[in-house]
Amino acid sequence: MNSASSNLTNNATAASGAVSPTAGAPATPAATAASTPVASVNTTTAAVSAPAATASPTFSPLYQQIKALITQSLQSGEWKPGELIPSEVELAGRFKVSQGTVRKAIDELAAENLVMRRQGKGTFVSTHHEARAHFRFLRLVPDEGVPHYPESKFIEVKRVRAPADVARLMDLKSGDAVIFIKRVQYFDGVPTIVEELWLPGLIFKGLTAERLVEYKGPMYGLFETEFGTRMIRASEQIRAVCADAGAAQLLNIDLGTPLLSxxxxxxxxxxxxxxxxxxxxxxxxHHYQNELS
Amino acid sequence: MNSASSNLTNNATAASGAVSPTAGAPATPAATAASTPVASVNTTTAAVSAPAATASPTFSPLYQQIKALITQSLQSGEWKPGELIPSEVELAGRFKVSQGTVRKAIDELAAENLVMRRQGKGTFVSTHHEARAHFRFLRLVPDEGVPHYPESKFIEVKRVRAPADVARLMDLKSGDAVIFIKRVQYFDGVPTIVEELWLPGLIFKGLTAERLVEYKGPMYGLFETEFGTRMIRASEQIRAVCADAGAAQLLNIDLGTPLLSxxxxxxxxxxxxxxxxxxxxxxxxHHYQNELS
DNA sequence: GAGTGGTCTAGACCACCCG
DNA sequence: GGGTGGTCTAGACCACTCG
Incomplete structure (x- = not known):
């Protein structure tokens, strides 16, 4: 057994045979802990199939590998949304790298909103149960006054087979089971959003109208805690359309009123x-607020 | 004179009287270069008015101060868009800090798209004259096919006095001179965008219809090279509206067609x-494409 | 006071680019 | 081959939080 538990490829540090810990590359924690020669941690250990040439064809920095490992733990639910993850020092020990390397990995995860750092307390798994997160995916804000979360009224919740267009966008097969939800959202009692959702039936098995109605707060929060599925990012396409009869009735507006789709x-x-x-x-x-940078 | 040329406040490194370079904090470049005692660089030097307490009330990391200094040089035009800025090592020497600190400052500037790093070449001031930058502020992309830049036809270019609403949004006084531009943009010959722009007359003095017409490429490129004003970020509010007579005529569509505003x-x-x-x-x-993350 | 993330330094080596 | 950014390490100290 070498390099303890993990299969990291260290593409850095000396490629010139066994080196004494004092010269060249400094002694790695792995070397001191398991008294393994530095050389054994070097030049392609495993994971990536790399012909042992001078330059690895698939170069991946150590911190990216660490980042991938941490992401795996997030995905597997080892650390759940809202929970504290191990400290940088502890992770450094676990992965046999320096704290700085772990730090850089976590930096990127924080930039991607997968994780949140709080000085003096630790690093927490991001969650949709938070004021901060509420408006990350809801960009419709009132022209005047402070943004706040709308109330939902559910029109329909049912299991159906995925239409072709839905299946294509969700990477499913046409006819696969999906859950269909239709709802109207109100700001200060004024109906403002009519929304249709499709969710993979396999993942969201057991999602019923009752659970949706009794749950207060953003749906992404419910998805996260009840179904273990966390929304990370989204891609949105926006158009202007005219209200059809259905939308006009639900939003209590004239037929043909321009709506943002x-x-x-x-x-x-x-x-x-x-x-x-x-x-x-x-x-x-209301308007759709977007920051370009 | 101490700490040479710049007025940086180092809030880190020992607060316990003069320390020999070997113990405690390592000797700073400033100390070695100007043979200034370490203590002189510590605990409030200048810049920020800080009562000499144990913890500075207005704590600002060194790299943030460096970042501000670099930003100043960008703003002043010392380094122009497209140009190479000094290397990290050189900047570290100039500011009397470590390369790592300069690096962190530049990291943030790169994240904000103010500069662009290119491994092996150096760090460059960002510019709007680039394929990459063209679609940072233009989010309208075709439903099918690859995105490309539209052609412009200018309808009107004139000097006017800023209406109240325009002045308010642009931080001007009502009645201040502004340049008004109206144009239509065509994708593959199809009129798709009608746009009105207001620019501060003071900054864009000398901007004429001729210069706009003869200039090919994004307007932000022209603004940057001809008027020394670089757009950094933007805030956008989006709505759905109906085409009025003017828009309908210019876009060759029916009155009342829904448009994205x-x-x-x-x-x-x-x-x-x-x-x-x-x-x-x-x-x-076409649709307005937005990535939520 | 102990533990956490945040800053700063110094030095080594790697990947990349160009003359 | 020399210069640039990119990675990795090690160690010191600071700011913050909590018991």
Missing amino acids: SERVSFTYGDKPVELRRGLYLTSR | SERVSFTYGDKPVELRRGLYLTSR
Whole structure:
């Protein structure tokens, strides 16, 4: 057994045979802990199939490998949303790398909102149960006054077979079981959003109208705690359309009123699509806010 | 004179009187270069008015101060868009800090798209004259086919006095001189965007219809090279509206066709607003693409 | 006071680019 | 071959939190 438990490929540090710990590369924790010669941790250990040339064809920095390992633990549920993950020092020990390397890995995870750092306390798994997170995916804000979360009224919740277009966007087969949800959202009692959602039936088995109704707060929070599926990012396409009869009735507006149409695909770990959402937004007293940078 | 040229406040490194370079904090470059005692660089030097307590009330990391200094040089035009800035090692020497600190400052500038790093070559000031940058502020992409840049036809270019609403959004006084531009943009010959722009007259003095017409490529490129004003970020508000007579005629569509309305304020260094842009987008064959993360 | 993340330094080596 | 950014390490100290 070498390099204890993990199969990391260290593409850095000397490629010139066994080196004494004092010269060249400094002694790695692995070397001191398991008294393994430095050379054994070097130049391709495992994981990636790399012909032992001077430059690895598939170069991946150590911190990226650490990042992938941490992401795996997040995905597997070893550390659940809202929980504290091990400290940087502890992770460094576990992975046999320096704290700085772990730090860089966590830096990127924090930048991607997978994790949240709090000085003096530790690093926490991000969760949708938070004021901060509520408006990450809801960009419709009132023209005047402070943003707040709308109330939901569910129109329909049923199990259906995925239409071809839905299946294509969600990486399913046409006819696969999906859960269909239709709801209207109200800001201060004014109906403003009519929304249709499709979710993979396999993952969201057991999602019923009752559970949706009794649950207060963002749906992504419910998905996260009840179904272990966390939305990481989303891709949205926006258009202007005219209200059809259905939308007009639900939003209590005239037929033909211009509405903002949004089609969103949300992804969980591994860029796996797990939600398709089609919304119509009434933008007479609200607008879609976007920051370009 | 101490700490040579710059007024950096080092809030780190020992607060316990003069320390020999070998113990405690390692000798700083400043100390070795100007043979200044370490203590002189510590506990409040200048810049920030800090009562000499144990913890500075206005704590600012060194790398943030470096970042601010680099940003100043960008803003002042010391390093122009597209140019190479000094290497990390050189900047470290200039500011009397370690390369790691400069590195962290530049990391943030790169994340904000103010500069671009290229391994083996150096760090470059970002520019709007680049394929990469072209679609950072243009989010309207075709439903099918690859995104490409539209052609412009200018309808109107004139000097006017800023209306109250425009002045408010641009941080001007009502009645201040502004340049008003109206244009239509075509994708593959199809009129798709009608846009009105307001620019501060003071900054964009000398901007004429001729210069706009003869200039090929994104307007932000022209603004950057001809007027020394670089757009850094923008804030956009999006709505759905109906085409009025003017828009319908210019876009060759029926009156009442739903259009996407965008109001955008763009900012340059120091979060100073320097452009107001109001656009109407025809979204029958294009959509506004947005990534949520 | 102990533990956590945050800053700063110094030095080594690697990947990449260009003359 | 020399210069640039990119990675990795090690160690010191600071700011913050909590018991």
